[in-house]
Amino acid sequence: MPDAALIAAAVAARAKAYAPYSRFLVGAAVKDETGVVHPGCNVENAAYPQGTCAEAGAIAAMVLAGGRKIVEAAVVGAGDGLVTPCGGCRQKLREFGADDLAIHVCDETGRIKRSFTLGELLPASFGPENLSS
Template sequence: MVADTSLIAAAVKARSHAYAPYSRFLVGAAVKDEHGQVHAGCNVENAAYPEGTCAEAGAIAAMIMGGGKRITEAAVVGAGDALVTPCGGCRQKLREFGGNDLVIHVCDERGLIKRSFTLGELLPSSFGPDNLA
């Protein structure tokens, strides 16, 4: 899959707005919904750990506010040599709105893709809304 450059650009821009005074670990994320609209979020820390929120959660909340219900593509942007993949909780949040084939691009702080995964690779044998049908 060729990555949507506007999706990655939105995640890079969101990262620049992250509030991380404690860890200094800035993360941006963006999701594309079923209508092709891009929604972004950044991590927001809180002095009362672990009451902060992840960038992916912010992007998903923005998608819901914008009327989207399904994620078709996602990007996560962070700095450092290690891959900044979604945490376990965010993988489950992404699963709520995307299937195993959802592509998640893991990018560096400039927006260069370090690796792309499917949600199925990051969260194998997952539990989702279809399990409750």
């Protein structure tokens, strides 16, 4: 069962996104290994593409708070299509999450359009364990 607080945090984060150029607001939230939810929003920059994605903001908030493992994530965006994490954010999620990490892709109201595992979005991925000897 998806965490309602996680999705609500992503919806609230989307409302605070800074996207004056694209007007494409995105919110995200990650839940860490202790159950704490960390939200993030996209932040654009006039020197495009120097902005940051919502997922990156949520991960940074988690790390700052001491979290080291993502156990569930949500991404919220508007439009008919799915607003899934970009390729770079899929790799960022992989740094802190396993193949079975649930990622809920939601519309702007928080309705889940589809849930994926990280393994589905980033198959045969490269992660920290690939560097261990």
